Amino acid sequence: MKQLSAIIPGAVNTYCPGCEHGLLLKLIAMALEELGITEKAVMVGSVGCSTLAFKFLNIDYVQAPHGRAPAVMTGIKEVEPDSIVFAVQGDGDALSIGLQELFYAANRGIPVSIFMYNNMVFGMTGGQMAPTTPEGMVTMTTPYGRDTAKSGPPIYSCEMLSGLSKPSYIRRVIIAPKPIQLKDRVMYSSREANQSYKAIISAFKTQMKGGFSYVEFLGTCNVNWKMSILDSKKYAHNVSAKVYQPALFRDKFGVDFIES
C-alpha cells in the first residue's frame, strides 16, 4: 500500500484496540493527500486522546490548551489564510470546557475544519461523564447512570451550531463500523469509514471555499464503556446513533456527496 505523505513513516497507532481515533486520523491523512493540501496543512491539537495525533500525522502541529483549539486555529488562519487548518476535538474538549471557543469560531465563520470525535465519555482521563453522555449511561462520575434531571440533557452540537448563520458545513456521521453477524463469525461494515472519509473531504472543500466546517463522528470507547469491542460497536449503532442521529445539517457550497 502506498505510504501517505501525511503519516509519519513507521508510526504505530497508539490508540486502544477498537478505538476509531486512529481510523479518523488515517482518513484525514488520505483526504489531505487526495485534495493535495498536505503541504499547507496545520493541525491544532486538542486535549484528550486526540492529543496523540502528533505522533501519527506528519504535518505542522500546534498544541492548544484543553478546549481552546478553535481559538488557536482562528489565530493561525487569520495570519496565514492560505493554510489548511483543522483539529480533532473530543466531545469533552469541544463541548464542555471549550464550548465558548467552538461557538465563537463557528459564529465568525472562520474557514477551518473541526472534526469532533464523540464517544460520549472523557476518554483520556478514564471514562468520566461528558457533555454528550446519554441519559442513564454509567460512567466513572455517574456510577448510577447519568441523571439528566441534575446534569441537564446531553448537548447536541450539530443542532446547536445549526442555530448560527455563518457555519457552512455541518454534518454528523457514524464512524464506528457496524458489526455484521454471519453464521460463524462477525464482520464489520466499511460503509461508516467510507462515509466518514467523504465527510472529511467535504469539510476540507468547504474550508477551501472559505467556510467553517464541523463534522461530528460517532465513535466508541470500549475501554471506558467497559464493553467488548463488538458490544461497543453494537452500542454505537443501537444507542449512540439513536440519541445522535447522523444527518447533514448544513451544506452551503453543495459539497456533500454522501449517498443517503
Next chain:
Amino acid sequence: MGWLQVKRLLMGAEAIAEAAINSGLEAYFGYPITPSSEIMENLAVLYASHRSDRFRVYFQSASEVESINLLMGAGAAGHITMTATSGPGLSLMAEGISYAYTSEIPLVIINVNRGGPGLGNVAPEQSDYLFVTKSLGHGGSKPIVLAPSSIKEAMGQVRMAFELSFKYRIPVIILTDAIIIHMLESVDLDQLTPVSVDANWSARGRNGGARHLINSIYLEPAEFSKIKAGLEEKWKTIEPLGECFMCNDAETLFVAYGISARIAMEAASNMRENNIMAGVFRPITLNPFPGKMLVDAAKNSRRIIVVEMNEGQMVLDVQYWLRRDVELIPFNGGIYPSTEEVIERCK
C-alpha cells in the same frame, strides 16, 4: 515624512498603539477591560484606517481565554501579535501563557495593573508583580517582564518586546499601570521602525520542508526534564536591565520600578536639596530581575527603601539579592504616592 518628526502630545494608550503599529504589529486580539481598553480602541482606529500594511488582523475576542489562544495561534504561525489587558484578564490568560512558554511561542501582552485582588478597582497598583514575575501560569512559566516608567519608554518597550519575544521565542509582558496609560507626554513618533523576525520554525504548513511541531506535551519524564533544562539555559542568556539614578554616592537608595520609580526619583532629587544623599535604582526588566546591578548600586548605601504600589512584593526580590534589612514604603488600593509623602515616610 518630515512633518511626523514634530513631537506630539499623546496619551499613554494612544502612544502604545502607535508604537505597536510602527514596530510592525501584525495581529491584535483583545477583550475590553478597564484601564487597558483605550489601547485596543486606538488600534481599532489604526486598523480601520489601514495605517500599516503589516497590521492585517484585528478583532475583539469573546474572553481573555480566547484572546491568549488567538495570540498563540498567530504567534505559532510566526507573526508579531499582541494584546492588552488588566489583572482579571491576565488571570484568565495564565493558562495559555503556560502553554506558550513551553511551546516557545512568541507573543506580547500589555498588562495595565489595576487594583486587586478580586474585582478591586480600576485605579493604579503594582500588585501583579509577583504574579507576572514568579510563575505566570502553572508549572513555573516565566515570561520576560518589562516595566516602563514613561510613555516614551513604554513605546520603546513595545518594540523591544516584539524583538525579545521572537529572539527568545517566549511570551513578553509589559507591566504598566493606569497612570502611564492615561497620562499625556510629548513623544516622537518617528523613533520606531518595524521589527523583522525570523519565523522559519513556525507552523504554516510544511510547504516542502520538514514539519514543525509547536508542542508542550512531553510524556517521558527524562525527555521533559531535558526540555526544561533547555528552557532554563535559554532563560539565563536573557539580559536583565536596570537604571541607576544618582546611585553612586547614595546613602539612601530607593528601589522602585514603573511610575513609582519616577516618583522616587523626584523624591531623591528633592532630598538632595536638603543634603540627604538619596538615589534610585530602577529595574527595567522585572524578569529577569537585575539583581547583580542592584547589588552593585547598593554597595555604598546605608538605607535601602523599596517604594511600590502594593503590600510589598518586589521587596522580596530586593531582600533576596541584598541579604540585608530593607525598608518598605507601600501604597495600595489605588492610592499612589506623592513625592512629599515618600519623603515624609523616609524620616
